[in-house]
Amino acid sequence: MHQAHRAPRAVVVASALAFALAPAFARPPMDAELGAAVDLFVAGLRGSDAQKVRSAAALERVVGQPAHAADPLALAFYGAATAQLAETTWLPWKKIRYADQGVALLDRALKGLAPGLETAPAGLTPAAQEVRYVAARVFLALPSSYGRGQQGEALLGQLLAGIDASAAPADFKAGVCLLAGTHALDAARPEQARQLLQKAIDYRASPASGEAAAALAKR
Numbered sequence: 001m002h003q004a005h006r007a008p009r010a011v012v013v014a015s016a017l018a019f020a021l022a023p024a025f026a027r028p029p030m031d032a033e034l035g036a037a038v039d040l041f042v043a044g045l046r047g048s049d050a051q052k053v054r055s056a057a058a059l060e061r062v063v064g065q066p067a068h069a070a071d072p073l074a075l076a077f078y079g080a081a082t083a084q085l086a087e088t089t090w091l092p093w094k095k096i097r098y099a100d101q102g103v104a105l106l107d108r109a110l111k112g113l114a115p116g117l118e119t120a121p122a123g124l125t126p127a128a129q130e131v132r133y134v135a136a137r138v139f140l141a142l143p144s145s146y147g148r149g150q151q152g153e154a155l156l157g158q159l160l161a162g163i164d165a166s167a168a169p170a171d172f173k174a175g176v177c178l179l180a181g182t183h184a185l186d187a188a189r190p191e192q193a194r195q196l197l198q199k200a201i202d203y204r205a206s207p208a209s210g211e212a213a214a215a216l217a218k219r
Contacts, residue, residue, distance in 0.1 A: 028120055028127035034074055037062050041081050049088040056081040072112040076131040079105030083138050099142065106135045110155075125172045132159055133176060140183055156180050174200045174208035182215055 030038070037058040044051035059078035068074040083102025086095040109131050117128040132155045139152030159176045166173065181196030200212035 028073055028117075028125050028130050030073060031067075033065075034062050034068065034071075034077075037074075038077050041077055044081075045084070052081070052084055052088050056085055070112055072109040072117065072131045073127045075105050075109035075112065076134040079103070079109060080134050080138055099146070102138065103142070103146065103148065106138060110135055119167075122167070123169055125168050129159060129166075129168055129172065133172075133179070137179060140179075153183075156183065169205075170203040171205035171208060174203035174205035174212065177203070178208045178212045178215070181212060185215065 027035070027038070037055065040051070040055040040058050044055040056078070059074065059081050062068050063071070063074050063078045079102045081102075082105060083099050085098040085102075089095060089098075113128045113131060117131075118126050120126040136152045136155035136159070139146075139148035139155070142148050142152075156176070156179065160180060163173050163176060177196045177200035181193045181200060184190075184193035184196055194216065197212040197216040201209050201216070203209055
């Protein structure tokens, strides 16, 4: 059960969820209200606790509407925003609660993916790929006690499969390769990391390609 691990797990959750989604992605199609809420989320990633709380509240309002109650894209961003609230409190039980709630929302988002979400108009990221990307970032950032590392890697594998032939925009592809490359570095797989980071650079997409170049230079 979780109780035996509460203290160390809570300490790690706060810092582990300080991830950043590349703000320049050519996003999937979304209505104005969801788009505004996602803008708040992206702005709050490196912002204040108050910004993080506002972005989670905005996404909660969106998901509370019938049109978005089962929308995988809205659920994924709401899940990520909720998990990120672990950074806003010192109370261990709250950190764990926010992380658990965020993971549950991401599970709902992944379960709701349908074939129609695998494609998007030219120049935009398919919603299904965005959902997998958001979930992968959160799952890979979580402490091992959550047991989500393998699922995060599996989602990355799905995103990387056939990425060169994918119609997704270059900035999204570069972001996926950057995430996979930095994860490979953390997992002590330097050659795989080098290849993935170089691929991110080759897409010549900002800001992910620049971040990949910086990561590669530090090796």
